[in-house]
Amino acid sequence: MTPSTLSNVRVRFAPSPTGYLHIGGVRTALFNWLFARHHNGKFILRVDDTDQARNVSEALQPIMDGFKWLGIDWDEGPDINGPHAPYYQSQRSDLYTEAVNKLLEKGLAYKDYSKPEEFAAERQAAEKEKRQFIYSRTWMAEDDAQSAQFEAEGRDFIVRLKMPREGKCEFHDMIRGDMSFEWAGEQDHVIQRKDGSCLYHLTSVVDDGAFEISHVIRAIEHLPNTPRQIFIGQSLGLDIPEYAHLPFVAEPGSSNKLSKRKLDKYLKNRDFKVLYDHGEQIATQIGFSASPETFNPVIVDFYREIGFLPDAIVNYLLLLGWSLDDHTEDFTREAMIRDFSLDRINKAPASFDPQKLTSFQSRYMWRLTLDEKLEMVLPYMEKAGMIETPASDDTQSRVKAILEAANERISLAGDILAYKEFFLADDKIEYEEKPFRKRLVNADAQRGLLIKFRRKLPEIEDFSAQNMDIILHDFVEQEGVGMGMIVHAIRVALTGKAVGFGLFDIMSILGKASCINRIDRALKLVAQQQ
RNA sequence: GGCGCGUUCGUCUAGUGGUCUAGGACGCUGGCCUCUCACGCCGGUAACAGGGGUUCGACUCCCCUACGCGCUACCA
Secondary structure: OOHHHOOOOEEEEOOOOOOOOEHHHHHHHHHHHHHHHHOOOEEEEOEOOOOOOOOHHHHHHHHHHHHHHHOOOOOEEOOOEOOOOOOEHHHOHHHHHHHHHHHHHOOOEEEEOOOHHHHHHHHHHHHHOOOOOOOOOOOEEOOHHHHHHHHHOOOOOEEEEOOOOOOEEEEEEOOOEEEEEEHHHOOOOEEEOOOOOEOHHHHHHHHHHHOOOOEEEEEHHHHHHHHHHHHHHHHOOOOOOEEEEEOOEEOOOOOOEOOOOOHHHHHHOHHHHHHHHHHHHHHHHHOOOOOHHHOOOOEHHHHHHHOOOHHHHHHHHHOOOEOOOOOOOOOOHHHHHHHOOHHHEOOOOEEOOHHHHHHHHHHHHHHOOHHHHHHHHHHHHHHOOOOOOOOOHHHHHHHHHHHHHHHHHOOOHHHHHHHHHHHOOHHHOOOOHHHHHHHHHOOHHHHHHHHHHHHHHHHOOOOOHHHHHHHHHHHHHHHOOOOHHHHHHHHHHHHOOOOOOOHHHHHHHHHHHHHHHHHHHHHHHHHHHO
């Protein structure tokens, strides 16, 4: 499919205002967005708020913010409107009522005066006999006279679709091919409640028609709903859109659908655990600006909070159910818009893999320039109280030096918080117990070397990494020992840690005075322990 | 129960009847590099759900079974 074969592409994503943006929803929205952009069409956001009465804007904001952060923009929708406003379903009820009336007039829907118990009894009887349930339409009123009669009995009505009971509904799915469903398998679905409010199938079809939606790209769970929606659309005389049903996103290591109702469970999921713990460590240091309920690896806020790059997430999600070929994995926005096509979407569910997402994130992070990294990292350090706000030039250059030295060790912006020892006063360093004992307390020879090395420091003028490299190598050569004999002791004395980036970088960033102070203090603490 | 969708390494996937002793990526793993960690480099592990057809030939087409998922709501 090339842009020239399709014109006037209009697609939509219809989130309900839940207060957070779910990762599966992002993927569906992304595919819609990509399809629209590829065909120079429009991507529309419609708010599915028929249920929620209040706080819609509050619950919608995080969703719109999430999309904006991810760089998924819409051409028509709540905050910007467009030719078919309003974009809130709660504000379009007149249209739905009108549609219901039209259906009623045409005899393609009917008022049903059954009481819920009566209807349920019929259904249960069918279930008991293990036969398919087909409503008897006993309480169906097809004209005013019948209605009056039922109403005289004190009955209320709801509106049901008068579904065909023979023949087939056939349609083409752009991902799955030709579909065929028996009409007999369909129920007389309710489209309007007793209180006049309308149900999803009706509202969705009416709005798709009103918005002139050309392609409905949505999750597979809607596939069996399609016949009844086509029925509604045809009954209303609307153009039927093309359909494309996406495979769902499954939980890590499982074929269960990733659900927004199982947030708590996911915190315990084995594959999510590592990511979550990593994130939590960062979030606790900056004081959780995301709400705890949305701090969850199935929600976009989580990733934003701890310093993921939107491009990494989008690139990862793109490949969850879609591929270009057998080797291309990195896509710029331009490339994905250019290359995206519905016919390369997979049919099978794809399970969400936090590890692979993380590997995309790392790659994207590493590609950033020093200044870009600085920009990302500074807010985290400020929020954690590690540096002053705004950061002085001195601080910024120290952070840059750390960024350069740490290099690939930083995958998320929040990872910078692991280097707080460079911003602590020399007498505030905390020593990790095990390496402190192993490299200093219980290592007489190493400690001896450290003391010797310490004595040389005051004479050194040039504390650059290059020079410290030369000096230390000379030192071990003179002593006739390997680097391993002294390096660990110095590192522990300077940073309190067993692991970290290159020692020469550490010394250079810290500078002469700090190095001396920290070694002296470590040595003093060792003496106290002996 | 009925209807529908799906099933290639642990995971994401390539594969559209012969190029497949099934390719790539993430993960895991052995080694190298090395001041630790990370990066990088070289190597390894591991899959066509099962059974019948069709065909000279099937991962690719058809059927059945199994398993998974969904719809069957006055949810979306």
